[in-house]
Amino acid sequence: MGIIHWLQALGRDADPAAPGFQPQLVYIAVCVSMPVLVGLAVGFGVRLLERLLGIQLGKGGH
């Protein structure tokens, strides 16, 4: 649970209710990079899995 405590601590540092609120740079960076990195990992992970297993999960679209 180390990463959860770390993320929670980052969130606590950002206190928008405080006067002259300025979020920490690391909080901003993690907010944007974490979802993008997880998305890229999932996207390319699925692609790698398909290649390894020799299957195709679908071409997208409705």
Next chain:
Amino acid sequence: MDPGSFLLGPSSFPWLILFGLIVGALGGFFGVGGGFLMVPMLNVVFNIPYNIAVGSDLGQMCGMSTAATVRHMRFGNIDFRLGVLMIAGTAGGVECGASLLEVLKHTGQWTIAGRQVDAMTIVMSLVYAALLIFLGQAMVRESLRTLKRQGGAIDPLAAAPSTGYVLKLRTLKLWPMFRLPASGIESMSLWVILTIGFATGFLSGMLGVGGGFIRMPALVYIMGCPTVVAVGTDLFEIMFSSAYGVLTHAFKGNVHLVLVLALLVGTTVGAQVGASYTRKAGGPKVRFGFGCLAFIGVTMVAVKLCLTMHRG
């Protein structure tokens, strides 16, 4: 509101993953991102303020759309020229939507019938209720009509209106004009592209909804994109608009990182599970269920709003 204060901490993590799993499965099943359901339910079920729910949901959406964009890119389903042109309008819309939410956040309390009620909760609940009612009735009506017809093959482009305001927009000759070969569009005014981008970006910034149910139909019905290209381009656009939305909400302290991570884990798995069941159910039944789900959502938002006002 301190983004780290309203959740109990690691003990909430499994419940948030389970919640993400359910919303992700519903989103995957119905073929939408689930943002319109996620934000009000985070408020109703977990009592998370709307500004934090919107900012964190945008983070979840950014991860999901990045993964989906990687996939659609592989199959050539993205019109990059259209997507890049639309980004300018989308970014402006996201900023305006997020700023409006910020104004609501600082509006404080309103006195209604002698009771003090949070202005942001009231406005956001009413906007979500209106959106869910509009969506629900449109989906239920359309699916019931289709189910009555029984068995006829449905071409998503066949229903695209070709007369009236839509045709005027599609053929508007207002400089600068762009050719979009990947979408099969000979000529389209930049202003139409920017306007669609701005409108969907505004909803994204204010409500945390991706635009799967607004931008995607707009790309198909207003601009005339093929459905598969519209889905891919929409996801590409969601990736940028949600990333920009997360950035602007992060500057306002509206992103809860633990919440984002939990939702990302839940929705990533849930979406895969939900999508695999869509084919078994069939299109009209899926859309009927989606409409009913929207009505359940509006009922929950209304009950929460009534309780909030009752407590004062």
